[in-house]
Amino acid sequence: MGWIWMVVAAGAVLLWAVSLGKVVSSPSPACLPRNSAAFLRGDGISRNVLLVLAHPDDESMFFAPTILFLKSKGHNIHVLCLSQGNADGLGNTRKEELYFACATLKIPAKQVRVLDHPELQDGFHEKWDHGLIAELTTAQAQLWNIDMIVTFDSRGISGHPNHRDVHHGICKLLRDSGHEHIEAWELVSLNIFRKYSGPVDIWLSSFTLSSSSKQQTYALVNNSPSRSFEAMAAHKSQWVWFRRLFVLFSSYSYINVLQKI
Numbered sequence: 001m002g003w004i005w006m007v008v009a010a011g012a013v014l015l016w017a018v019s020l021g022k023v024v025s026s027p028s029p030a031c032l033p034r035n036s037a038a039f040l041r042g043d044g045i046s047r048n049v050l051l052v053l054a055h056p057d058d059e060s061m062f063f064a065p066t067i068l069f070l071k072s073k074g075h076n077i078h079v080l081c082l083s084q085g086n087a088d089g090l091g092n093t094r095k096e097e098l099y100f101a102c103a104t105l106k107i108p109a110k111q112v113r114v115l116d117h118p119e120l121q122d123g124f125h126e127k128w129d130h131g132l133i134a135e136l137t138t139a140q141a142q143l144w145n146i147d148m149i150v151t152f153d154s155r156g157i158s159g160h161p162n163h164r165d166v167h168h169g170i171c172k173l174l175r176d177s178g179h180e181h182i183e184a185w186e187l188v189s190l191n192i193f194r195k196y197s198g199p200v201d202i203w204l205s206s207f208t209l210s211s212s213s214k215q216q217t218y219a220l221v222n223n224s225p226s227r228s229f230e231a232m233a234a235h236k237s238q239w240v241w242f243r244r245l246f247v248l249f250s251s252y253s254y255i256n257v258l259q260k261i
Contacts, residue, residue, distance in 0.1 A: 019199040023254050024223050029069035032206055032219040047075040050141055052151040052170060054162040055085040055122055056098035056114065057238050059105070060231035061247065062157055062187060065222035065256040066150055067105050078111045078144045080137060082166060087122040093237050101234035105227065113140055124161060133169025134176065141173075141182065148183055149173075150258065155189035157252070174261060188217070188257040199225070201251035208257075216260035228253040 049070055053059055059067065059079060067077055079102060084091030095114045102112050115136065120128050141149070151170050156163030170184055194201050205219040222228060232247050233239050247253050 015200055016198060019202055020225075020254075022202055023199045023221055023225065026221065026223040029065065029072045029223050030221040031069065032202075032221060033209055047148045048078065048144055048146045049075050049148045049150060050078045050080055050137070050144065050146040052137055052149060052166055053079065053081045054152070054160065054166050055083055056081055056094040057085070057101070057232065057235045058163075059098070060101050060228060060235065061243070061250070062152075062252045063150065063256065064105065064228040064231055064253065065220045066187070066258065067107070068222055068224065068227060069220040069256075071106055075148075076111070077105075077107050078140075078146065079107060079113070080140050081112075081114045082117070082120050082128075082133065082136070083122045083162070084114055084116050085122045086116070090237050091116065091122075094235070097235040097237060101231045104231045104234050111144070122162060126162065128162060128165035128169070130165060130169040130172045133166060134173035137170065137173055138176075138179070141179075147181055148185070150185045150187070153186035153189050153259070157187060157189050159189075171261060184261040185258045186261050187252075188259050190251060190257070194251055196249045197251050198249050199251075199254045201255050205255055205257055218258050220256045220258065222254050222256075225253050 047070070051059060051063060051067065058081070070077055079098075081098060085094040098114060099109050099112060103109070117132070117136070119132055137149075140146070149170055152163040152167045154164060154167050156167065167186060173179060174182070174184055190201070194204055197204065202219075202221060209217060209219060229247055232243065
């Protein structure tokens with residue numbers, strides 16, 4: 001029986017290597033299906049994109065492929081982080097780490113805002129007000145002339161309630177009048193197998209997109225996964241062994257599936 005497991009292990013390693021080769025073979029971050037013009041509304045205008053996060057390090061753990069793809073297309077990325085991630089009393093440290101990580105991802109500090117609102121504190125048992133999230137995001141969107149938002153979906157990727165509240169806050173913003181010019185995209189939460197399939201998810205995403213009836217779903221492929229590692233490593237207070245493993249095995253380091261809200 002031992003030889004069977006050896007064959008399975010060798011096959012898994014080979015699949016991982018082939019998949020990683022597929023991911024990094026593109027000369028620049030790629031979009032699947034290959035019609036990024038549709039994803040970006042196709043008029044050649046540079047977008048002011050607002051990435052709305054719950055905690056410092058969300059951008060590196062989950063959204064790096066999206067950031068790198070949009071940057072490669074010449075769009076302006078802005079980051080609004082709704083908390084300092086102060087659950088363990090490291091809020092000020094984590095705030096500074098976010099600026100370092102964004103610098104690694106070529107996002108200027110002037111385009112990053114980290115809030116410390118008393119009603120939006122990091123924690124699994126903290127309930128964030130959706131109306132307040134919509135209000136604060138609207139103010140920042142107006143300041144930066146935002147016309148596109150990217151954030152979590154209703155499951156919040158990791159299931160964190162703060163992530164889910166951010167999604168519902170953005171949905172409330174979209175429902176309010178006066179925001180017809182803003183389009184919003186959500187990062188799709190994947191099942192446990194796909195979530196930890198690393199670069200192998202490029203095949204699963206391609207198959208899912210080709211068989212899906214949803215027209216406004218795209219997969220953004222990070223052709224330089226090391227950038228995800230560099231960005232996450234900037235969060236030194238969070239760069240513990242299990243997060244290193246997460247960044248290595250998480251498909252979110254390699255591919256983001258975005259769906260229009």
